[in-house]
Amino acid sequence: MQFFTLYGFSPSGNCNKVQFVADYLKLDYKWVETDSIAGETRNENFLNKVNPAGQVPAVVFADGKKLAQSNAIVLYLAAESDLIPADDFERAQMLSWMFWEQYSHEPYLAVRRAKLKFKGKSEQDLDPSLLENGYAALELMERHLSGRNWLVGDEMSLADICLVAYSRFADEGGFDMSKFPGVCNWIDRVMTRLGR
Numbered sequence: 001m002q003f004f005t006l007y008g009f010s011p012s013g014n015c016n017k018v019q020f021v022a023d024y025l026k027l028d029y030k031w032v033e034t035d036s037i038a039g040e041t042r043n044e045n046f047l048n049k050v051n052p053a054g055q056v057p058a059v060v061f062a063d064g065k066k067l068a069q070s071n072a073i074v075l076y077l078a079a080e081s082d083l084i085p086a087d088d089f090e091r092a093q094m095l096s097w098m099f100w101e102q103y104s105h106e107p108y109l110a111v112r113r114a115k116l117k118f119k120g121k122s123e124q125d126l127d128p129s130l131l132e133n134g135y136a137a138l139e140l141m142e143r144h145l146s147g148r149n150w151l152v153g154d155e156m157s158l159a160d161i162c163l164v165a166y167s168r169f170a171d172e173g174g175f176d177m178s179k180f181p182g183v184c185n186w187i188d189r190v191m192t193r194l195g196r
């Protein structure tokens, strides 16, 4: 893997995913702190040179190629590593969790956390469906993880890293994690495997 620059905001789970994968795989990269809340992803320089969509994480490789979207970046960085199952069906299951994360998990857990923790909103300001849908995502994970160590197969995969990114901050989004002991144990397991 060639050297790359990773533009990321430290409190962002989407950015943490990329950092976790890059560090686990001991890749050679430079982190550039980019405060998305302060608007640093929306200036002309960032839009022209890094990501025209104005978001982090975003990666610029030594040869000038650019890539955005956390789950696409980790898939590229981890190609041919042990974070992607060798079995075709398990690989598809991993992708299934990663698509689910972006559509049915992150939009509730990450958004609720961002509003409460970074945007100064109070519980009363929030759309109640964020809590309802976030709890539905956590319940689905709790059921799936019963009797399993990892989301897919017998080893940690990108699915675990992508889902742990915001699950571990669920309490900051106002979710009562005492209802999800299986998810909490899995979070500890993934973070330990990542050496964090």
Ligand SMILES: N[C@@H](CCC(=O)N[C@@H](CS)C(=O)NCC(=O)O)C(=O)O
Residues within 6 Å of the ligand: 009, 012, 013, 014, 015, 036, 037, 041, 042, 054, 055, 056, 057, 068, 069, 070, 071, 102
């Ligand atoms: N689906 C994208 C989401 C990226 C995203 O929402 N990034 C946020 C930080 S977590 C951001 O840069 N927001 C700034 C903005 O949209 O202006 C991914 O997974 O990378």
